[in-house]
Amino acid sequence: MSAATSSLRAAALADRAGLAARHPAVFRPLPPSRLVALAIFAAALGLLVFGLWRLEFSPGRIAGGFEQLLHFLGLMVPPNPGTWSRTLLILHGLAETLAIAFLGTLLAAAIAFPIGFLAARNTSINRIVQFLSRRVLDSIRGVDALIWALIWVSVVGLGPFAGVLAIMTSDIGTFGKLFSEAIEAADRKAVEGVTSAGGGRLHGIRFGVLPAVLPVMAGHLLYMFESNTRSSTIIGIVGAGGIGLALSEMIRTLEWGVVSFIVLLILVTVAVIDLVSGRLRRALAG
Structure with missing residues (x-):
């Protein structure tokens, strides 16, 4: 200094x-x-x-893991769907995955729709019903879809039916929360206008709240369908049907070319669904 x-x-x-x-x-x-x-x-x-x-x-373990990952990626090139019969089986599994995601999302939205009104402060019957509805939704949402898949596979057996039930159960909590928040955020002026014209509480919900929240709910449904397409692949690995079951089998038998083909097929499918649902959400918002 x-x-x-x-x-x-x-x-x-x-x-x-x-x-x-x-x-x-x-x-x-x-x-x-x-x-x-x-x-x-x-x-x-x-x-x-x-x-x-x-x-x-450990940074050393991460470096070693990346080296192993590059080795597996090398084994996955080029993608190889295998025989024609195997390709048909994979496409059937993909269609089954899409069906699981679609049915599970639709059923969850239908069940969560009335629950969302019970869980919203401005449309619930009373504070006790609102509190209990929110706690039920929190409890359902706190269990991951993979856990629900394991539960439903144990209850109804292997297959896509268990996958639909797993997606449905998991999404009830998510949809209920999203729907109730959309209802609470709805503009009160429309409800006040219906009330001032002599309408009752149910008329206010039907003609004041519902038209404002339906586009928002539809946007949530489209997004969750896209997300559930990926989730349906994961839950298929535990026996809930879909292309995840084929992916798990190919990984177990070390057929990495087929694994690469299935992964690319899932990525393309999710990208197409994302593109279509994004345009539909923008159309609903506009």
Whole structure:
């Protein structure tokens, strides 16, 4: 440290009182809210470090895993659907996956539609019904679709029927929450207009709330169908039907060319559904 720098630092320390008087905001103690925020950040950072240590996070293992991943990707090139009969079987599984996603999404939306009105503050019967409806939706939504698939496979056996029930059950909680939030966010002016014209509570919901939320609900349904197409692939691995079952079998028998073909087929299907549903959502919003 140079002599000039030392002299400037000494002068600044000597004039600390003057600096505090001229710049009170800099020397002001941190408010309690800022201290709480810093404490939360420090706790989150400590939890992150502890989690990485406890779960044996290792850059070396990641590097080794990437090397293994590249090896598998090399085995998957080029994609190979195999025999014609196998290709037909894969396409049948894809059609089954789409049917599972469509039926499960539609049934879940139909069941969640009235529950959404019971869970919304502005349309529920009373606070107790609203509270219980929300807790039921939270409980259903707290269980992943894969767990529901394992449950329904145990109940009704292997096959696409269990997949439809798994998607339906999982989406009831999601749709109920989304529908209730859309209902609560609806403009109250339409309801007030119906009420001022002599309409009752049900008339306000039918002619005031419903026309405003139906396009939003339809948009949610289209998005969930797209999402459930991917979910149906995963739950098929546990025996709930669809193309996931074929994918699991090809991975088990190490037929990586067929695995690559199935993965590409799923990606193309999801991309097409995303394109179509996106245009439909924009049309509904417009």
